[in-house]
Amino acid sequence: MINLNDILETINMIKEENLDIRTVTMGISLLDCASDDIDTLCTRVYDKITKTAERLVPVGEDIEKQYGIPIINKRVSVTPISMLGGKHSSDDYVKLAKTLDRAANTLGINFIGGFGALVEKGFTDNSRNLINAIPEALSSTNLVCSSVNVASTKAGINMDAIAMMGDIILKTAYLTKDNQSIGCAKLVVFANVPQDNPFMAGAFHGIGEAETVINVGVSGPGVVSSAIKRAGNCDLSALADIIKKTSFKITRMGQLVAHEASRRLNVPFGIVDLSLAPTPAVGDSVAYILENMGLEQCGAHGTVAALALLNDAVKKGGVMASSHVGGLSGAFIPVSEDAGMIAAAESGALSLDKLVSMTAVCSVGLDMIAIPGDTPADIICGIIADEISIGVANTKTTAVRLIPAYGKTAGESVSFGGLLGYAPIMEVNGKSCAEFIARGGRVPAPIHSLKN
Amino acid sequence: MKAVITVVGHDSMGIIAKVSTVCAEVGANIEDISQSVLKDYFAMVMVVDIDKLNIPFNGLVDKLTDLGKQNSLDIRTMHEDIFNSMHRI
Incomplete structure (x- = not known):
């Protein structure tokens, strides 16, 4: 028998907390x-x-x-x-x-x-x-x-x-x-690009994949955020549990849709991607989750710790809810697509350097970050190299999606509309790394013992 | 198979009658109703059996959505699977 509270909870998630596939x-x-x-x-x-x-x-x-x-x-x-x-x-x-x-x-x-x-x-x-x-x-x-x-x-x-x-x-x-x-x-x-990621702009159909496949990406930062808010003043073990339970429910819905789409289209089911993907809609923000956990604003000291807890709990809850999990699976922290991130970048609480450190503990990387249009190529390469090194050294996916907004400088903004959102242009460190980048060649693969 | 119909909005005369009429027309058998009125707000959850529908399920969804729009009510019609998968292990 379907429980009345369960019905109301689901409907509230969809109607008030921006839950969607x-x-x-x-x-x-x-x-x-x-x-x-x-x-x-x-x-x-x-x-x-x-x-x-x-x-x-x-x-x-x-x-x-x-x-x-x-x-x-x-x-x-x-x-x-x-x-x-x-x-x-x-x-x-x-x-x-x-x-x-x-x-x-x-x-x-x-x-x-x-x-x-x-x-x-x-x-x-x-x-x-x-x-x-x-x-x-x-x-x-x-x-x-x-x-x-x-x-x-x-x-x-x-x-x-x-x-x-x-x-x-x-x-x-x-x-x-x-x-x-x-x-x-x-x-x-x-x-370390995943071969079965359903999210754009990085999606492609990997070489080891079947002829056709259905992959589903869930969302739900608003749901997690509200659950944390409702939990009130509990300790972090209890908070992690709440995130896990919420993530489980969100992912089950993704699994249901993936299974149904696969059946109706007669195409094999690939994976459910557990990522918490924010949108510019107010309330549907990963930054707000971190703030509801107790940060004054996203970007404050403590942000990396809160994000690490969130990312881990989302995965733990989601893994049990789906028969196959893959793709990027983690919390996304795109700046332009997240109302809380935009606000934090505008107020100066969130810097590019802080974003880099955040990407060490979550999916995916420096995402949808607008930088001044006159940023030299070598500095862009330096930003990419830093971010990519974090992924390589930590055996995780990292990615860079930078927008050097042509003709604009730090403090101005770009607006793309829709899911791509709006981004304040962030300052970059202007010191050159041209000679380092010009060396070219390959950075050898990292060693996987002597871990320190 | 069952579906869950939820109706939320300002209370007015005959809401249950209107929803029930649509259900009867399309062959959806009402199995359970829970409703409450808080101040001026009306909230109803209805569980219906959809095995003997005489139209496709999505047709019922459209009919009830339209009924909601005509009466300034938020009417949602959802297949039971979504609740079962989210809340049952």
Whole structure:
């Protein structure tokens, strides 16, 4: 028998605390589309995506209605485009990006991910050409997302790739300058990238994945935040328990939707991603969770400790609720997509350096951070290298999504609207690391004994 | 299979009658009703059996959502699975 309190609790979570399914993402392998001829490749890619994901949006909407739970995004991730066989130039890849954009428009999805390359150890000719195509690809499309994996704990760090990404990010910012440099909001640089992540902009369909797969990303910072508020003055053991229980419930809902989508679409279920993904909506903020735990404002000393507790408890609660957990799974701390983070950055409580230290204990990294448009490429590379090193040394995923807002300086802001939100431009340390970055080469993989 | 219908809003004449009429029209059998009026607010939770629906379940969701809009009420119709999966191990 269904309990009245359970019913009211669920409805309250959805209505008042912004509980939703953040994304149902269908992963599609494009490996069998390979061709040396770019037009043939584009046709095959378009046909495969539009045919395979034909029912994704209507089925998503049906599930949404049946369970009364909003599914905010329906998305598609594809095999990293640089891995499609055949020899291709940068111009070819731009053409392919436009094809992906067209397919996404036809399907009615809101993003398509996978315009990317895995170069943690070195470049293939195709991956180099693809990376060079990123600025034009992102400025001439709306729905295509791009990611580049430049490091892993097993391979070390490809510093040549990081050096390249500094220029690519600046060029992308310039080419999308009329639109607040929004191109950079669709470009992520990764270390230890997960192959089954349903969240954009970093989603792609990994090489070890099945032909097609359904991955689901849940949300729910507002629910956790309210649960902590209701708990009042309890100690941290009790608080961790409350977070675990809440995370369990949120994830169970994700599991239900994933299972149902997989059944209706006749596509295997991949994973549920446990990430606490905030939105700019008031109340749906990871920063507010930390503040409800007892910080005056996010960014205060104690923030890393609170975040570490939160991240661990979310995983512990979520793991039991789903048969397969994967993706990024942790608390996201994007600045522009989180009302509390925006407020903390604006008041000066939250600095870029504090954000870097926070990423050592949570998913995913420096996310949606606007920096001055005149930041030199070497400093951007330095920021990336620092963040990527944290991931490599700690055997975790880290990522960088920076927006050097063209023509703007610290103190101003950029606004993208929708889920991408609004970001105050944060100050960066202006000291140069140009000589260090210019050395290039590879940082060797870290040792995994003598842990200190 | 069951569904849960929740109705929240300002109290007015005939709310239960209107929801029950829609349920009867589409073949949803009402199994349980719990309702309370706090000050001027009306809150009702209704459990209905949907095995013998004569329209698709989502059709019932649409009908009740529309009824809610016409009467300035928040009416939600949700399949029982969401509650079972969230609150049962």
